[in-house]
Amino acid sequence: MWNRIGRVVGPALMTVGALAGLAFAWTSTLDYASHLDRQVHDLRCGFVPGVVAAPGADEGCRAALYSPYAAFMRDKLWGGIPISTLAIGAFSFLAAFALHQLITGRKASRRSVSFLGVASVTPLLVSLFMAYLAATRLGTFCKTCLGIYFSSAVLATGGILALLALPRETSLPVPTVPDGRSAMPSPLPERPEGKWAFVVPWLIAMALCTTSPAFAYLKSAPNHDARIAACGTIEKPLPAKSELAMKMTFGRATGATKRLPVTLIVDPLCPSCKALHKRLDADGFLEQMDIGVLLFPLDDACNWMVDRPVHAGACDVAKAVYCGHKKGQGAQVLEFAYENQAALTALAKGKEGKDAGKAALAMLESNFSGLGACVADKATGKALDAMLRFAVANGLPVSTPQLVLGDKRLCEEDTDMGLIYSLKQLAPELARPLL
Amino acid sequence: MNLAAIGVGALVGAGLLGGATLSMRHEVKAAASRVDASAQGQKAAVAKADDAEVGYCTADFKAVLARVIHACGLSGAGGGRGCQPADVKTLASIDDADFNALFQPLKERAAVVMFAEGSDQLDDEGKKLLEEKWDERKGARYFFVVARASKSGTVELNRKLSHRRANSVRFHVADKFQDPDLDKQVGLLWLGKEFAQLDKEFCAWDVTHPEKCDPEAINRSAFVSWVDCRL
Numbered sequence: 001m002w003n004r005i006g007r008v009v010g011p012a013l014m015t016v017g018a019l020a021g022l023a024f025a026w027t028s029t030l031d032y033a034s035h036l037d038r039q040v041h042d043l044r045c046g047f048v049p050g051v052v053a054a055p056g057a058d059e060g061c062r063a064a065l066y067s068p069y070a071a072f073m074r075d076k077l078w079g080g081i082p083i084s085t086l087a088i089g090a091f092s093f094l095a096a097f098a099l100h101q102l103i104t105g106r107k108a109s110r111r112s113v114s115f116l117g118v119a120s121v122t123p124l125l126v127s128l129f130m131a132y133l134a135a136t137r138l139g140t141f142c143k144t145c146l147g148i149y150f151s152s153a154v155l156a157t158g159g160i161l162a163l164l165a166l167p168r169e170t171s172l173p174v175p176t177v178p179d180g181r182s183a184m185p186s187p188l189p190e191r192p193e194g195k196w197a198f199v200v201p202w203l204i205a206m207a208l209c210t211t212s213p214a215f216a217y218l219k220s221a222p223n224h225d226a227r228i229a230a231c232g233t234i235e236k237p238l239p240a241k242s243e244l245a246m247k248m249t250f251g252r253a254t255g256a257t258k259r260l261p262v263t264l265i266v267d268p269l270c271p272s273c274k275a276l277h278k279r280l281d282a283d284g285f286l287e288q289m290d291i292g293v294l295l296f297p298l299d300d301a302c303n304w305m306v307d308r309p310v311h312a313g314a315c316d317v318a319k320a321v322y323c324g325h326k327k328g329q330g331a332q333v334l335e336f337a338y339e340n341q342a343a344l345t346a347l348a349k350g351k352e353g354k355d356a357g358k359a360a361l362a363m364l365e366s367n368f369s370g371l372g373a374c375v376a377d378k379a380t381g382k383a384l385d386a387m388l389r390f391a392v393a394n395g396l397p398v399s400t401p402q403l404v405l406g407d408k409r410l411c412e413e414d415t416d417m418g419l420i421y422s423l424k425q426l427a428p429e430l431a432r433p434l435l
Numbered sequence: 436m437n438l439a440a441i442g443v444g445a446l447v448g449a450g451l452l453g454g455a456t457l458s459m460r461h462e463v464k465a466a467a468s469r470v471d472a473s474a475q476g477q478k479a480a481v482a483k484a485d486d487a488e489v490g491y492c493t494a495d496f497k498a499v500l501a502r503v504i505h506a507c508g509l510s511g512a513g514g515g516r517g518c519q520p521a522d523v524k525t526l527a528s529i530d531d532a533d534f535n536a537l538f539q540p541l542k543e544r545a546a547v548v549m550f551a552e553g554s555d556q557l558d559d560e561g562k563k564l565l566e567e568k569w570d571e572r573k574g575a576r577y578f579f580v581v582a583r584a585s586k587s588g589t590v591e592l593n594r595k596l597s598h599r600r601a602n603s604v605r606f607h608v609a610d611k612f613q614d615p616d617l618d619k620q621v622g623l624l625w626l627g628k629e630f631a632q633l634d635k636e637f638c639a640w641d642v643t644h645p646e647k648c649d650p651e652a653i654n655r656s657a658f659v660s661w662v663d664c665r666l
Contacts, residue, residue, distance in 0.1 A: 019451075026455045033459055036466035037473070088455045096448025103440040209448065213456045220460045222467035304487035304574035304663070378570060385573050391484035392574070398482040412481075 006113070006165030007105045013158025014098035014120050018091045021123060021151030025087035028144045029213070032065060032082040036222055038413035046143050061142035066275060066416045068282050069133045075424045078224040079417040083130075085213040087123070087148060093209035094120060094155060097202075101162075106169075109194025113162050115202055120159025123152035137282060166191075224414075228422045231411040234404055236393045238263075238292070244386055245292025246322065248331040250281065259290035260427055265391065265402035267297045268321055268337035269311035269345055269360075273401040276415050277338055283420055288430055293334065294387045295321060296400050301357060302381065303388055305398045309356065313348030315384070316357025316375055320364045322383055323374035333368055485665060487574030491540030492664035499537055501666050503622055504577065531631040538581075538658070544571070545660030546641040547633070548604065549648070552585070552655060555599035557607055560643040568641075568659050569608055575661035580604045582625045582657040583633065594627035601625045604657045628654070 027044040034041050045061035064070055071080030097116050101108045127149040134141050169191060238245055245263055266273040280286045297314035300306050317337050324333030337344060340363065347363060348356035357375075365371050374380055396402060396409075403410040405427045414422035423430055538545065546568045548561040557565065569578070582601035584593035601623040609617050626632075633656070638648035642656075 022451060022455065026458070029455075029459050030462045033462040034466055036463055037469035039469070039473075085459070088459070089452060092448055092452035092455065095451055096444045099447050100440050100444030103443055107440075209452055212452065213459060216456045216460055217463060220463045220467075222463070222470055224470070227470070302573075305482070305484055382570055382572075388484070388574065392486055394484070396484045398484055 002165045002168035003170060005161050006169050008102070010117075010158045010162030010165060011098050011102035013161065014116065014155050015095055015102055015158075017120075017151050017153070017155030017158055018095035018098055021148055021155060022088060022091035022095060024144050024147035024151060025084045025091055028084040028148070029082050029088060029217075031061070031144075032070065032079070032084065032417075033217070035065070035417055036079060038224065038227070038411075038418070044144065047147055060140040061144055063138050063140050063275070064134065064142040064145055066279065067133075067138055068279065068420070069130065069137070071417075073218075074420040076421070077218065077221055078228075078414075078421045079221070080421070081214050081217050081221075084148075085217050086210050087126075088213045089210035090123060090206070091151075091155075093206050094123070098155075098158070106189050106191050109192045109198075110166060111194030111196060111198060112202070113166055113191070115199055117159040117163035117166075119206060120162075121156045123148075124156035127152040224418065224421075225425060228411065228414055228418075228425045229408075231409040231414075233407045233409060234263075234394050236390075237407050238390070244383075244390060245294050246325040246330050248291050248293050248325065248334065250277075250286040250289075250291060250331055250335070259288055260430060261292070261406055262289040263292045263294060263404040265294045265296050265396065265400060265404070266334075267295070267299075267311055267314050267400040268317045268334055269314040269341055269348075270298065270400045271341065272415070274338040274341055276401045276403070276419075277335075279416070279419055285423060285430060293321070293325075293330065294390060295384060296388065296391060296402075297384075298398075298400060299356075302384055305388070305391075311345070312351065313344065313356040313360035316361045317344060317364065319375040319380045319384060320361060320368070320371045322380055323371045324368055326374065327368075327370070329368060333364065333371075336364070336367060486576040487663035488665045489663040496537050496540075497664055497666060499534070500577070500662065500664055503579075503624065504666060534631040535633065538660070541660045541662070542640055544568075544663070545658060547637055547643070547653065547656045547658050549643045549652060549656045550600055552587075553596070554655075555596060555603050557603050558643070562607060562611075564641065564643050565604060565607060565659060566611060568661070569612060572661050573663070575663045576620070576665065577662045578608075578621045578659070579662055580621060580623050580657050580659050581631075582623070583631075583654045584626075584628050585651045585654045586628050586632070587651070588628070590627060590629060594625065594629070597625035597627045600657050604659060633658070 031041070031043050031045075043058040043061045043065065045058035068074070069083070071082045074080030094116070097112075098120070101113065101116060130145065131141070131149055134145065264277075266277075277286075280289075295318040297303055297318040298306050298310035299312060299314035299318075300309055302315035302318075321330055321334045321337065324330045344360045344363060347359040351359055361372065361375060391398075397412065399412060401415060402412070403415060405423070408426050410422055410426060546564050548557065548565055550556070550561070551558070572578075580601050582597040582604070584597045584600070586593075588596075605617075605621055605623060608614075608621065614620070633653045635648075635650045635653065637653050637658075638645060642648055642653070644652070
């Protein structure tokens, strides 16, 4: 049995796993690359590589795509280099090596089997690390990533089986029937030992294969520098001591004395705002920023610039954030709204105007007492109007989120994949993130 | 056999790696060319934040509004502040009834601040109502003050009286709210007794002294309203 496992089953599993992993990594890379045009596109998000996901069924893949863990060198290149390019190279190498062993069978040296067995486990180790990050940092798994994890597991299983078979293989004779007359037992050929010296070129080949797609990506990626700086400045900035932008402290307390003044224009019920907030937090930028929050609810109950409740109930939730700020809890209320965005949206859904707001507000009040009276106060509505008129005075786009560094506007297209690179371009003083 | 297997493996590896890398580069370059195309004006326009615009902003209403804004100093082009009856008659190019009809849709937005006979002083109710209306700005760009006087007295006297009433409103708003952009927002018209007198139906609007409202009293007033129209 171990003979068959070592000669066929192990290499075959490795070949299949590596090819499947390659297919998932390839589609993931294509999705990433398609977003280099700074627009939003459908994703090939599914358990079958290459199939475009139905609208709304790609949240996990999109969260992964925009996460800090999807790419590296993100402060050197817009969007960075997708980590899946490394997977393309590694799976290609491993697929070819495994196929070679499948063809050569017992003629493959023990050294090569050992090398491939150990190498085949590396994608699984990386997958486990990425799965841990997805579970703990993103709170969601993308189907394409799960495909890579599963493929890595198949690959590693094949490699481990081949490794386990190595000391268990025998040279027991197998029956052969020459000329169809008599069974003449002949021993299996001994697997050659191989040379340690071959391990070095194999390692070099693996390293070259693994990194070459990343180099190719780096070489062909477009330069967005001119576009990053093209979104202009705020023409009528707020006075230094203006209370219109609500000063809030987010992120870990670092005691940093010098923080970059930043204005965040957000809608508490806008998923993109929540995602940007998470990205800024995960990348360690929030704690380097002196943030003034301006509320811009995309809800026609209070915002005259929209003709429908894009985010029903957002007006009252925004007022609740303002009221929380007056009580010194603005950051907490806003982050609570982000964390419970789905629930708040569900409460407001299907209701109109004030009823939508009331439903969402009830949930906020159960966690932050005393908001109701403040939300109903005319002065609160007036403050919100003033924030909306700031957008009018500066001719800002009717969209959220918007981020202003000092008086420089960050383009909407730069708030997701290209966030780190764009921030570094507009504000070089921001500390470099880890990834 | 071993060499052949190595060759097959290397060929397959090169094919897989090369194919995946080439298609990836193709996607990257396609994205780059889409960016270039969008830079050449094919990018979808994003709505810009703007002042409110509601249903009553008809072409006729906006035509009058535009003339008033330009002629009465709000555009910042001229040095004058406000328009008097002769100006209004000329620039509105419509008769009294049509002029008042234009303001009918403002019923929920407007108020009529009434003055005592011969007075240009805002009383407490008038100040309170005026402040309430000012606070209800929302997304409006312009605040209109249309002051009038009743029919008793001479044309000249009533013209001056309505002018002072319009100014009383403006000065109170300026003192109370300290808005640096006030002059770009408040449009003053004073009509004396000559043009576009209000009829009694305006007593049913948001007025300061409804109990005293009659066809004479309603014109001892300043009609105030934010106007939710873009120009």
